[in-house]
């Protein structure tokens with residue numbers, strides 16, 4: 001197939017970007033979206049033009065590196081699919097595709113389709129962990145955890161930190177990302193001692209980074225390749241309210 | 253602990269080589285006591301002095317992330333590096349199936365000794381006993397540590413941890429988190445690391461690629477890096493350096509590894525004096541999605557756990573054009589069940605991969621180009637129901653469908669072997685220290701624990717054993733021995749390393765040829781797959797050893813890298829990696845040629861049993877091949893570390 005793509009080109013963080021139009025001639029339906037960009041890059045380099053920069057690594061939908069807005073939809077809009085797992089068979093010969101980076105104040109563009117998601121790391125650093133010093137662990141089967149809780153914790157833990165939720169949200173809120181981690185750790189007995197502090201600190205960091213507030217629109221979960229549910233946001237809000245009322249103390 | 257496992261054939265004594273350059277420093281004493289005794293005898297650094305020591309950790313995967321977090325917790329000043337935009341994205345994130353732990357929670361006869369035995373045997377008697385025993389011993393602590401961090405392993409309704417069996421094992425000792433075990437373990441290590449970053453104990457440098465090791469007075473004292481956003485080339489000094497930079501499967505271009513996985517860190521260390529061990533030992537994983545066309549940029553693994561319920565088959569007749577559902581039972585060849593009745597579809601990876609190659613070479617392969625075999629769940633769906641199969645493998649089935657456009661609930665999957673893991677890596681002693689004092693190597697980047705073939709669910713275990721438990725102890729011992737002079741960036745060795753990286757970076761840009769990095773990488777990959785892949789011959793390897801230097805010559809005269817070195821330039825990054833892969837490829841072929849026996853993933857056609865199984869030659873090859881760089885890959889000097897099997901007797905491996 002032949003595809004026309006309009007790709008965001010931006011030399012670096014301080015320069016202005018714009019959409020550039022390219023034609024990709026030999027697109028196979030079995031190609032992934034990133035393989036289509038690879039093909040375009042080979043074409044560009046043959047002509048002596050600088051290739052398009054985009055983040056990617058595993059190309060298996062698990063590392064969370066990739067992610068672009070395709071025709072206005074984060075990761076292209078296919079249910080539960082990252083950009084690297086989106087395949088060209090979802091497009092038609094002659095299609096026109098617009099490809100842009102995530103847009104959010106807290107994710108500044110570095111070059112072309114690449115953004116800086118360091119703000120996500122800083123949210124985790126603020127409290128997205130259980131303080132378990134290496135060597136201090138009791139036997140793994142010492143504390144049985146009801147399967148239901150463990151499964152729900154796992155659901156939240158699946159977040160790949162891609163940022164699609166932020167890109168999809170009209171407020172550029174990081175609530176889904178943050179709540180997935182708060183939920184994961186808060187559902188486990190090991191996560192209880194730090195539960196109040198965790199939610200307060202992570203939410204404060206989220207605000208510091210310049211992410212927007214959550215107004216329950218739900219675009220985030222629709223774009224999320226791991227289908228993290230909105231119930232994690234409700235859970236975070238409950239925890240946040242409780243923690244605020246208790247002033248962050250674990251003692252009732 | 254005692255064992256009832258008896259050797260199956262006569263014990264043969266290996267040839268003895270003595271080479272002081274590769275002294276493994278294995279502690280004396282019975283195998284069960286070596287590690288605890290060694291831990292007691294090792295020197296310690298007083299907690300109040302630890303902050304004065306800087307340790308560089310390159311890589312934030314399971315091995316590096318765990319090591320950096322743990323050493324920071326202990327009080328050392330840690331500087332960590334990774335090439336991705338976040339430490340969480342190291343390739344460990346992609347591991348699917350699970351992690352072994354000799355917990356014996358199933359009461360099915362597992363023990364530390366059995367895991368040790370299985371790993372030695374699985375590695376086809378080409379791993380060091382003492383290291384493997386320690387690995388098995390630490391496996392239980394890893395599971396505890398991860399659960400304490402909140403890693404959500406699968407659980408049963410009772411609330412206790414679930415286990416499953418995994419390729420090559422007859423006990424259920426694998427802990428898992430659906431098909432995302434690596435991700436969950438990785439996030440556990442990343443979160444531990446994040447906590448230390450917040451505490452100010454780790455200086456974390458993302459999007460920063462290590463391009464050289466700084467060696468001063470014979471010791472590793474730092475690294476040279478390039479900031480991948482600004483292009484800035486810088487030196488970082490330390491008292492010890494850890495490389496935990498993963499494997500080099502991407503030398504084959506197509507592999508199940510992430511696109512960025514590379515050999516650069518370890519290769520550049522090799523060129524500075526670290527020996528490279530067993531480079532030819534590569535693991536070809538039997539269950540991957542077959543290649544779909546020339547555009548293919550990587551291959552996708554379908555977790556081996558699928559073989560627990562899926563049956564592997566091809567048509568009995570070569571060139572059978574019928575669709576799988578039209579082929580009756582008696583015209584199918586369930587070749588793994590036929591050839592390996594006691595292990596069946598769970599036969600180890602090297603054996604399953606080669607068996608797939610054989611039936612495809614016979615013209616019985618399925619799908620485009622005849623390069624595929626069926627993995628069939630019809631029987632499992634009948635027996636367990638679709639919903640149970642979905643519960644177990646749902647995400648894998650979905651992934652298969654996304655990539656191929658075919659529904660695996662309706663018809664069998666097509667799979668084919670793909671390069672997956674590299675057992676070879678930098679040579680290390682029992683303390684995980686390379687031949688450059690002060691340079692430690694952990695995880696897939698070292699060669700140490702898997703011999704010639706790695707068992708499923710063992711790499712995650714090894715990465716975390718190295719990172720959480722071994723490196724923090726052995727590095728403390730190294731630092732406590734003292735003798736480390738103060739160094740600063742004005743030192744001539746630092747200047748020289750920075751200049752050489754700067755010059756090399758510019759060199760790629762100055763060639764201004766016609767071919768892209770990828771075109772060279774693909775060509776190298778084809779040579780490696782053809783001649784140094786699933787089956788190798790003297791003739792083929794010699795041919796490859798001719799072709800690779802020619803390719804290298806073309807690379808250095810006809811490469812095209814556009815843009816500049818002063819900002820983000822992904823082609824420039826790739827150029828450096830491919831330059832190193834080309835050199836490594838040559839050493840791999842040399843190593844494969846030198847080892848004229850078959851063992852594990854290394855199958856030399858000249859060395860096989862009458863029924864086509866790998867034939868080891870313990871008389872001549874019971875050693876680790878550690879290569880010393882002397883200027884050119886072709887001139888590398890071989891050092892042999894003899895392997896001694898004092899606990900498990902050398903036996904021909906059989907999975908019949």
Ligand SMILES: Cc1cc2nc3c(=O)[nH]c(=O)nc-3n(C[C@H](O)[C@H](O)[C@H](O)COP(=O)(O)OP(=O)(O)OC[C@H]3O[C@@H](n4cnc5c(N)ncnc54)[C@H](O)[C@@H]3O)c2cc1C
Nearest residue numbers: 311312313314315335344349350462498695696709711712
């Ligand atoms: C698809 C897949 C599935 C797997 N499934 C399993 C499984 O089920 N069970 C199992 O036990 N094993 C499995 N494995 C193997 C296992 O995942 C790996 O061997 C293991 O995770 C490697 O961990 P590591 O810490 O050594 O390296 P990695 O996780 O690869 O980390 C390497 C780190 O080094 C950094 N790095 C590399 N080069 C440089 C450089 N030059 N400069 C700076 N930083 C650098 C990277 O940024 C990264 O942080 C699987 C592997 C694959 C590919």
Ligand code: SF4
Nearest residue numbers: 159160162163165224
């Ligand atoms: S919540 Fe979903 S969309 Fe947001 S970062 Fe996590 S995986 Fe990506």
Ligand code: FES
Nearest residue numbers: 057059064066084
């Ligand atoms: S490249 Fe890893 S999720 Fe897409």
